[in-house]
Amino acid sequence: MLARVLRRCISIKSSRLTPEEIVAKTKRPLKPTSALSLPLSKTTKGRKGPAAVHMKASVDDLVDTTSAPMRLAKRMAMAGISSRREAEKIILDGRVVVNGSRVTQVAHNVTFDDVVTVDNKTLPARPSKRRVWIAHKLPGELVTSSDPRGRPTIMQRLKAMGFDTHVMAVGRLDYNTEGLLLLTNDGDYARFLEHPKHSVQRVYRVLVWGQVLPSKLDELRRGALVDGVKYRPMEVKIESTTKDKETWLQVKLTEGKVRDKLVKLRLTAILVAL
Incomplete structure (x- = not known):
């Protein structure tokens, strides 16, 4: 099993922030058994996110530049x-x-x-070299190229900043969430990272209001059954609390759609005693 860690810092609490530009861009494509280490800036004003993102992956079977059918x-x-x-x-x-x-x-x-x-x-006559970028997805924008309802998208913002490369996002972040987002010009590689069988771990920071009940955290750690759907166990721990009785949780999981799961698991209702 390949070992990779993908960190995403997310606040489910909606807020207005000054737009930040792309955090960093790789200087070369990923190669078999190569390592990618990129710095990560502050994810929100006044709050520090993880210091770095580190990935190590063997992906030799993802690109074939021969002329064979x-x-x-x-x-x-x-x-x-x-x-x-x-x-x-x-x-x-x-x-x-x-x-x-x-x-x-x-x-x-x-x-x-x-x-x-x-x-x-x-399509180009030869495939482009595989490249991976990281970007800061802002609250109030969609992870898509366009929206029929006219809402802002991260792809439109990056294009306006001069980033005009055709890329795919690895996974999605919800409209009102923010955090690190991986972008790549290789559709197979995006799928490789997204697929649950590869167990790519996501680390989220989640803000909830009120008192967190330890018994409900244990339920998440065991893997909860909600509406007939069994969710995989999550690693959950309390990072800090504020004077306003807000609690920061760190949630680690290997499945996507984190907001879906947290809402279905009633993280903001059952876990929080207002």
Whole structure:
């Protein structure tokens, strides 16, 4: 099992903050057994986040730059369009053209010599080098490229700052949460990090109001059953409390959608005695 730690500092409490620019950008793509260590700035005004993010991963099977035939979905993922699974859906929707002919079969093979277009955008003849960036996702913006309701998105903000590379986010943070977000131009690598079977650990800082009940923390540590859904055990500990009876918790888990889980587990209702 590959050992990686991904830290995200999140405040579920909505607040107005001064927008911060991208925290850091890698100088080179990830390579097999290479390590990535990036500094992390303060996550919110007046509060310090983790000092660094460290990742170590063996990913030799994720990129193939040879001219051998490959599945069309793989070629799309290598171009950063999406993960392979999402690419297959795009193919089935009839949005992909290969050498002038529309393709709707996911088993279709291509090489780098084939001209592939997705939604009228031509894929590069060779895959870009895999790169990973980290960015500070602000409260009040979505982790997507556009929103039909016109709400701000992190991709729009980064583009306005001059970051115009096509990237995918690794996981999601909710509209009113903030924290570190990984971005990559490799759809397969994004999927690799997101998939629960790889047990990539996320570390969240969560602010709750009122008195935290230790018995309910134990319930989270054991793994709770809510509405017929069994949630994996979480590592939960109290970091600090404030004079206003606010409590900072550190929550570690290997599944995504942390807010979903905390709400379903009634972290802000059962755990907090107002």
